[in-house]
Amino acid sequence: MSIIELEGVVKRYETGAETVEALKGVDFSAARGEMVTVVGPSGSGKSTMLNMIGLLDSPTAGSVILDGQDVTGFSEDERTEERRAELGFVFQSFHLLPMLTAVENVELPSMWDTSVDRHDRAVDLLERVGLGDRLTHTPGELSGGQQQRVAIARSLINEPEILLADEPTGNLDQETGGTILTEMQRLTEEENIAVVAITHDTQLEEFSDRAVNLVDGVLHT
Amino acid sequence: MAWRNLGRNRVRTALAALGIVIGVISIASMGMASAAINQQASAQLGDLGNKVSVSAGEDAEENGVTQTQVERIDDLVSAGTVVEQKSDTTSLSSRADTVDVVTVTAVTEVAEPYNITSANPPETLHSGALLTNQTAETLGLGVGDPVKYDGSLYRIRGIITTTSRFGGFAELVVPLSAMADRDEYDTVDIYADSGSDAARIADRLDSEFNSYGRTEEKILEIRSTSDAREGVNKFMRTLKLGLLGIGSISLLVASVAILNVMLMSTIERRGEIGVLRAVGIRRGEVLRMILTEAMFLGAVGGLVGSLASLGVGAFIFDKITQNAMDVLVWPSSKYLVYGFLFAVFASLLSGLYPAWKAANDPPVEALGE
Numbered sequence: 063m064s065i066i067e068l069e070g071v072v073k074r075y076e077t078g079a080e081t082v083e084a085l086k087g088v089d090f091s092a093a094r095g096e097m098v099t100v101v102g103p104s105g106s107g108k109s110t111m112l113n114m115i116g117l118l119d120s121p122t123a124g125s126v127i128l129d130g131q132d133v134t135g136f137s138e139d140e141r142t143e144e145r146r147a148e149l150g151f152v153f154q155s156f157h158l159l160p161m162l163t164a165v166e167n168v169e170l171p172s173m174w175d176t177s178v179d180r181h182d183r184a185v186d187l188l189e190r191v192g193l194g195d196r197l198t199h200t201p202g203e204l205s206g207g208q209q210q211r212v213a214i215a216r217s218l219i220n221e222p223e224i225l226l227a228d229e230p231t232g233n234l235d236q237e238t239g240g241t242i243l244t245e246m247q248r249l250t251e252e253e254n255i256a257v258v259a260i261t262h263d264t265q266l267e268e269f270s271d272r273a274v275n276l277v278d279g280v281l282h283t
Numbered sequence: 284m285a286w287r288n289l290g291r292n293r294v295r296t297a298l299a300a301l302g303i304v305i306g307v308i309s310i311a312s313m314g315m316a317s318a319a320i321n322q323q324a325s326a327q328l329g330d331l332g333n334k335v336s337v338s339a340g341e342d343a344e345e346n347g348v349t350q351t352q353v354e355r356i357d358d359l360v361s362a363g364t365v366v367e368q369k370s371d372t373t374s375l376s377s378r379a380d381t382v383d384v385v386t387v388t389a390v391t392e393v394a395e396p397y398n399i400t401s402a403n404p405p406e407t408l409h410s411g412a413l414l415t416n417q418t419a420e421t422l423g424l425g426v427g428d429p430v431k432y433d434g435s436l437y438r439i440r441g442i443i444t445t446t447s448r449f450g451g452f453a454e455l456v457v458p459l460s461a462m463a464d465r466d467e468y469d470t471v472d473i474y475a476d477s478g479s480d481a482a483r484i485a486d487r488l489d490s491e492f493n494s495y496g497r498t499e500e501k502i503l504e505i506r507s508t509s510d511a512r513e514g515v516n517k518f519m520r521t522l523k524l525g526l527l528g529i530g531s532i533s534l535l536v537a538s539v540a541i542l543n544v545m546l547m548s549t550i551e552r553r554g555e556i557g558v559l560r561a562v563g564i565r566r567g568e569v570l571r572m573i574l575t576e577a578m579f580l581g582a583v584g585g586l587v588g589s590l591a592s593l594g595v596g597a598f599i600f601d602k603i604t605q606n607a608m609d610v611l612v613w614p615s616s617k618y619l620v621y622g623f624l625f626a627v628f629a630s631l632l633s634g635l636y637p638a639w640k641a642a643n644d645p646p647v648e649a650l651g652e
């Protein structure tokens with residue numbers, strides 16, 4: 063059963079007089095434990111599609127179904143709650159907070175939540191990505207690959223159902239990228255979550271169960 | 284978290300805090316300056332507040348207050364001392380010097396109006412004379428020396444210490460018998476027990492002497508120093524408002540500085556805040572984080588400012604009331620508390636808009652990848 067579904071999703075951006083249709087009726091789904099890569103040329107709508115799945119933005123038409131629930135009409139606050147509980151994000155440029163240590167960055171999504179203490183889980187996740195000896199380092203003291211591993215640990219802190227990654231290896235060299243992807247794949251299997259990863263790097267496809275191709279806002283499977 | 288965010292751009296944070304510090308110092312020291320002036324004014328005017336002065340009004344038939352009127356006043360004033368006096372001017376000479384204009388007051392009751400230094404200060408004056416200290420000094424005269432007024436010699440029985448800081452004036456006090464050739468008194472002073480008693484006596488005398496049925500006449504001119512006191516208080520309030528106003532303007536400027544700093548730092552961290560929002564941090568939580576930063580800034584600035592103001596205040600009090608410790612009493616030290624609270628409040632207020640803006644920035648746009 064799919065954890066996430068897009069049904070006929072259309073996204074139009076109105077910039078002044080011009081209207082850009084970034085997604086032209088996309089149907090997509092992903093299941094738990096599955097790693098799907100989205101490939102396609104720059105400007106084809108990949109990030110837009112990931113924003114739809116990640117509930118960062120809402121579609122112009124069509125619907126988004128998360129774990130069987132139609133979340134299309136959700137308000138920003140409702141979407142925030144879903145993101146917090148169900149989704150993990152990994153970005154191309156890591157987006158760690160520079161003044162926080164590795165372990166604090168991992169704890170960040172739960173930092174305002176006084177009902178749970180995620181410190182032990184944060185340490186455990188960092189150990190699992192091989193950064194057990196870098197817990198109190200700040201991002202400035204870590205390499206790109208290490209920073210991205212902290213970001214992966216962060217994305218998993220709230221035990222999400224889906225991990226979304228927008229070109230996670232885009233800022234890394236081939237070899238580091240490879241180890242990051244292996245790491246990601248292993249963790250998502252351990253945690254039994256769905257992964258949707260964007261790439262224009264064909265290397266990423268090797269690690270995935272399935273690849274879809276987005277060209278000019280239209281999805282080709 | 285908020286604390287560390289502030290630590291990131293230390294120079295900017297320090298500048299914003301400095302703005303608040305200056306704001307707090309100016310508002311607190313203006314407040315304390317007015318408190319110091321007020322305290323000093325009260326100290327100097329304190330003994331004037333309970334006095335009523337009566338002299339002949341414009342509708343009076345005689346050229347002064349008559350003996351009959353004095354007796355009526357005496358009957359009307361139950362609690363308080365009535366001091367009737369006549370005045371003149373003269374010039375006094377000695378071997379040492381000459382003082383041209385000396386006020387001569389002929390009066391019997393001298394204990395209440397004058398502060399006399401001598402081994403045995405007289406309560407009432409039936410013979411001899413009193414002289415103000417500065418005049419005595421200029422003329423090189425002391426207790427026991429004779430002074431000449433209107434052809435008669437009077438032996439000095441005491442020296443009057445003038446309490447006023449504004450330079451003692453020259454005054455010779457002689458017994459009423461010295462001006463026995465005149466029937467009317469120039470002034471009748473009534474020393475009441477308190478300022479409110481004085482005001483009541485003044486009202487009483489006014490209705491007794493100056494209204495006959497429906498007509499109002501100015502038989503006696505009645506002035507109460509509590510009127511003057513009221514005027515001084517009013518002036519003090521205006522002065523305080525003015526000074527606090529100046530202080531507030533600088534705190535307003537400081538607030539704009541905080542607004543600017545908070546706005547800059549949120550714009551700079553737009554991407555980061557977008558990440559926070561993307562990973563599920565609620566809008567309210569982002570808002571709280573930024574407001575906390577602003578509040579920290581205000582609290583630290585306010586604290587430093589209050590401490591610095593304490594120093595400034597001590598200096599002001601030292602200059603005005605000659606006692607730096609007076610700064611600690613509540614009428615003055617409350618401005619330190621006000622300054623601190625104002626700083627926190629102004630910071631929160633200036634943080635509100637940047638915080639609101641940051642919290643409501645759509646996360647996709649903020650991320651802008």
Ligand SMILES: Nc1ncnc2c1ncn2[C@@H]1O[C@H](COP(=O)(O)OP(=O)(O)O)[C@@H](O)[C@H]1O
Nearest residue numbers: 075077082084103104105106107108109110111
């Ligand atoms: N916020 C936006 N406003 C206007 N146009 C946008 C916006 N985001 C994306 N687009 C447009 O939508 C199209 C798809 O963009 P994007 O999803 O970022 O492509 P990709 O990630 O595949 O490079 C592009 O033509 C881009 O210019």
Ligand SMILES: [Mg+2]
Nearest residue numbers: 108109110652
């Ligand atoms: Mg993209």
